[in-house]
Amino acid sequence: MNVNFSIHGLFNIKLSQAPRPVVDFIRSDLGYFERTDLPHGDLEIEFVPKIDLPARFVYLQHDLAYDQGVLYFLFKTGTVAFPIKEFAGGSLLVRAEKGISGFEALRVIEKVLSLKLIESGYSMMHALGLKENGRVNIYVGLQGVGKTTLALQKLRQGAGFAGEEFVLVDKDANVLCYPRGMNVHRFMGEEFHRLRANPALKPKVDKELRYWRLLSVLNFVFGPVRILKTIVRNLLGGKRFIRANIGELFPGAEILDKGRIDGLFLLFKSNDGQVCFPAADWPEERAVAFLLRNNNLERGHLVADQLASFLAYGDEPAAAFAKYLKGLQTSEEAIVRGILRSVKGRYHGQ
Secondary structure, three states: OOEEEEEOOOEEEEEEOOOHHHHHHHHHHHHHHEEOOOOOOOEEEEEEOOOOOOOOOEEEEOOEEEEOOEEEEEEOOEEEEEEHHHOOOOOEEEEEEOOOOHHHHHHHHHHHHHHHHHHOOEEEEEEEEEEEOOEEEEEEEOOOOOHHHHHHHHHHOOOEEEEOOEEEEEOOOEEEOOOOOEEEOHHHOHHHHHHHHOOOOHHHHHHHHHHHHHHHHHHHHOOOOHHHHHHHHHHHOOOOOEEEOHHHHOOOOOEOOEEEOOEEEEEEEEOOEEEEEEHHHOOHHHHHHHHHHHHHHHHHHOOHHHHHHHHHHOOHHHHHHHHHHHHHHHHHHHHHHHHHHHHHHHHHOO
């Protein structure tokens, strides 16, 4: 199947000859951006039956091969050929074996997107974006701080939605939505159980609950057998979750296509719940450092070790890419400073 997505006209994505499971997954996450026809693709992922590695290559890691400017990601489900030497140019053609999962395809898309958007003047900010009582509020927090739980609570109260994992923001604090799928984990407790009220999600929730109840019973039964009990406890502590988009979670919820930030908050988890600090109350250098670090942690999480291995290899394409990344870091810092100054001006002008 061939499908196209345009991220606010800033970046166009084409999937060529993609398997149905991959298309279904990407549509579920990025369906808001699907377009029937695009003049060109800034990123095209072409799905092929098989990718042959070159006659001679080097392993940078056990799951990463490299030869002459092309990285080969050796996923368990298939190989992806990524031409790093073409990254800073115009359109980028990535080849992927048809066995890769939809999530792995999304990783490739968002890795490229998070960098290329900086060229267009936007930071792909790792944050939750909501419209509350007519105000556009952005909550920035590290992984595990509870952005998803806060999003579910606010959406249930009627908030508009701009994004739960990422939002796109320029230096003037103009924000564009990025409503991709959310991971809802059973450890969210009440918020997870409340999803049973949604007929579309009830079967998924019930299936997860049955799975955990079975594991709890096995944990009790196998208690005296140390090895089996360890296996079951590891499963109980696993990271299974339900993935759903905003349309599935809250049909009819307003998606805020674009707006301007009224409030920028730094979100943390404390020993007695969540705490929020207005970014305008922090010294600028401290706030800039936190926002950039938060973005880079999430961006690097996609393929951090592999990218570090490639840069350490240090040949000509690696050196050129390192220079390209350095330029992007300078540009994103300028964007973030602009955001903070714009929001601070509005905050103190209230």
